[in-house]
Amino acid sequence: MKARFCLFILFVVTLLLSTTALGHKVNLFAYVEAGKVYTESYFPDGRPVEGGKVLVYDSQDNLLLEGMTDKEGLFSFAAPKIDDLTIVLEATMGHKNSFKLKKADLEAGK
Amino acid sequence: MRGDISILSVVALTVVMAVTSPVVAHFGTIIPSDDIVSQDDAKTLNLQIKFIHPMELHYMEMVKPKQFGVVHDAQKISLLNTLQAVKGKSPSQTESFTFWTTEYQIRRPGDHTFYVEPTPYWEPAEDLFIVHYTKVCVNAFGLEKGWDEPVGLETEIIPLTRPYGLWTGNLFTGQVLLKGKPAPFVEVEIEYLNESPGNISVVVPPSAPYVTQVVKTDANGVFSYAMPKDGWWGFSALSEATWKLKLDGKEKGVEIGAVYWVHARDMK
Numbered sequence: 001m002k003a004r005f006c007l008f009i010l011f012v013v014t015l016l017l018s019t020t021a022l023g024h025k026v027n028l029f030a031y032v033e034a035g036k037v038y039t040e041s042y043f044p045d046g047r048p049v050e051g052g053k054v055l056v057y058d059s060q061d062n063l064l065l066e067g068m069t070d071k072e073g074l075f076s077f078a079a080p081k082i083d084d085l086t087i088v089l090e091a092t093m094g095h096k097n098s099f100k101l102k103k104a105d106l107e108a109g110k
Numbered sequence: 111m112r113g114d115i116s117i118l119s120v121v122a123l124t125v126v127m128a129v130t131s132p133v134v135a136h137f138g139t140i141i142p143s144d145d146i147v148s149q150d151d152a153k154t155l156n157l158q159i160k161f162i163h164p165m166e167l168h169y170m171e172m173v174k175p176k177q178f179g180v181v182h183d184a185q186k187i188s189l190l191n192t193l194q195a196v197k198g199k200s201p202s203q204t205e206s207f208t209f210w211t212t213e214y215q216i217r218r219p220g221d222h223t224f225y226v227e228p229t230p231y232w233e234p235a236e237d238l239f240i241v242h243y244t245k246v247c248v249n250a251f252g253l254e255k256g257w258d259e260p261v262g263l264e265t266e267i268i269p270l271t272r273p274y275g276l277w278t279g280n281l282f283t284g285q286v287l288l289k290g291k292p293a294p295f296v297e298v299e300i301e302y303l304n305e306s307p308g309n310i311s312v313v314v315p316p317s318a319p320y321v322t323q324v325v326k327t328d329a330n331g332v333f334s335y336a337m338p339k340d341g342w343w344g345f346s347a348l349s350e351a352t353w354k355l356k357l358d359g360k361e362k363g364v365e366i367g368a369v370y371w372v373h374a375r376d377m378k
Contacts, residue, residue, distance in 0.1 A: 027252035029219045040219070046255040097252075099149055 028089040032109025041073040048073025052091040135322040138242030160209040164301040167200035169207035177227035221256030242367035267370040286347040292331030306341035
């Protein structure tokens with residue numbers, strides 16, 4: 001019984017940690033062009049994530065800025081610094097995902 | 111991973127093939143280095159375009175294709191000029207044959223359907239030319255959009271099952287189109303790619319009918335097959351072209367195939 005419970009806990013932890021697709025998984029994709037970071041937030045079928053909160057962290061986990069996705073699921077901002085950025089999307093009902101934008105991508109998109 | 115294929119298996123396979131294969135199915139292939147690109151994966155795909163007997167690993171000479179490209183977000187982009195010629199052979203072949211390879215950088219989310227229209231291949235044994243219009247789909251960054259859209263080839267398979275993220279045992283269903291219309295009651299040949307990247311156990315078919323599985327499309331051009339093993343599976347729907355090609359002044363028939371490749375993964 002104990003082993004079974006441990007397995008269950010492990011399963012729940014795995015689900016919490018993993019980014020595998022769930023029913024209404026949200027996604028955020030980001031790219032850099034002319035010093036500007038563009039983000040797109042969408043459901044797997046392409047519907048935009050509207051009014052999702054976007055949080056941008058640097059490599060030291062400092063929150064640099066935050067914003068909101070528009071009707072098309074878009075949010076863009078001037079590159080705050082050349083660093084490895086983690087862009088977190090928080091949608092309604094606890095749906096969350098993040099995207100790592102590498103320092104090299106920011107360098108290349110200056 | 112080729113080094114992992116046991117020599118014994120290959121020898122056994124070759125013997126079985128030599129003894130049992132009156133019919134050998136040719137398949138056009140496009141095999142990408144990954145079929146699901148996530149943000150932590152390499153964004154540069156390697157693609158290998160071959161004309162082979164997938165179960166037996168046999169290569170055939172492939173001249174430069176007529177068309178090769180990718181459809182992404184309803185945009186068709188030719189990648190023909192990026193193709194590089196490479197030589198390869200199966201462990202049982204003494205001679206090497208040409209196949210084609212390229213690298214493609216995934217830049218945007220969504221489905222990427224790679225397609226090839228080869229130059230007609232003359233098959234003296236069957237007294238006909240073979241043209242296999244071949245496709246494979248690579249998904250990127252969680253956006254599952256585009257896989258069910260036709261490329262617009264003379265004949266092609268439109269997946270009715272999302273063609274990635276498939277478990278071993280899943281039923282793959284597709285619709286065969288010929289000139290854009292469903293192709294009823296045509297044969298679909300199915301083979302396992304013994305040379306799958308990462309494949310450590312070569313399948314040795316006990317007799318000839320096991321090499322190529324055959325199903326037929328229904329009245330709506332729809333077929334299904336459940337894949338029993340981890341690895342790449344090829345589906346090839348065959349029709350006869352309404353046009354002919356000339357060889358030494360004589361008109362010859364042309365077999366056109368709609369080929370689609372999907373990857374199945376064990377549930378563990």
